[in-house]
Amino acid sequence: MRHATDSSPTAKEKREELSLGAAVGDDHGVGLLTATSGVRLRDADSREATTRYLERNPGLSFVALVDGAVVGCVMCGHDGRRGYLQHLAVSPRHRLQGIGSALVEACLTELETLGIVKTHIDVLIENQQAHDFWRRHGWHKRDDIFRYSFLKSHGTNA
Numbered sequence: 756m757r758h759a760t761d762s763s764p765t766a767k768e769k770r771e772e773l774s775l776g777a778a779v780g781d782d783h784g785v786g787l788l789t790a791t792s793g794v795r796l797r798d799a800d801s802r803e804a805t806t807r808y809l810e811r812n813p814g815l816s817f818v819a820l821v822d823g824a825v826v827g828c829v830m831c832g833h834d835g836r837r838g839y840l841q842h843l844a845v846s847p848r849h850r851l852q853g854i855g856s857a858l859v860e861a862c863l864t865e866l867e868t869l870g871i872v873k874t875h876i877d878v879l880i881e882n883q884q885a886h887d888f889w890r891r892h893g894w895h896k897r898d899d900i901f902r903y904s905f906l907k908s909h910g911t912n913a
Contacts, residue, residue, distance in 0.1 A: 774820050800842070808832060817861045819845070819854045827854045831862035831874075838866040838874035843885075855888060877902065 809816055812832035819827030827845040831838060840862060845855045866874060876894070878885045886896070 805830070815862060815865050817858050819849075819858055821849060827858055829855075829858040829862055831866065833866060833869065833871050836871065836873075838862070838871045840874060840876040843876070843888075856892065859892065 808830060815831040815833070815838075817829055817831075818825050826849040827843075829843040830841040832841075833839065840859065843855055843858060845858075863874060866872070876889065878889060890896075
């Protein structure tokens, strides 16, 4: 912290200013997601579909801003019993600074206020960086279930 008589900025003040905010409207980081390796977007992840998701789960998804630019995002929702995280992404330049951890913690805190204490995330098998992140943060890979999906349309990229 700087003293009133000291005009030189501290190392902390020299760093870029980080803020977290609820993801709403067009600031929800779809552009960041499309540019992030290890994240696979499908037709169901369009801006319109993402906006519907955010409206259905208000105050649960977050963006990380540095100097007004989106550098991280995470989508979060629930089914009334369990929470679900999707698409945690932090720009490569801003990784290893606690931004991903802060985004996840914001989601978990908001879910807990709703009485939801168990949360899941799907991770692509080939995304080793994500597997390492989740394990470092105390998440456990499930070996007792498989995820099945059903597509009620002719599209292959839903």
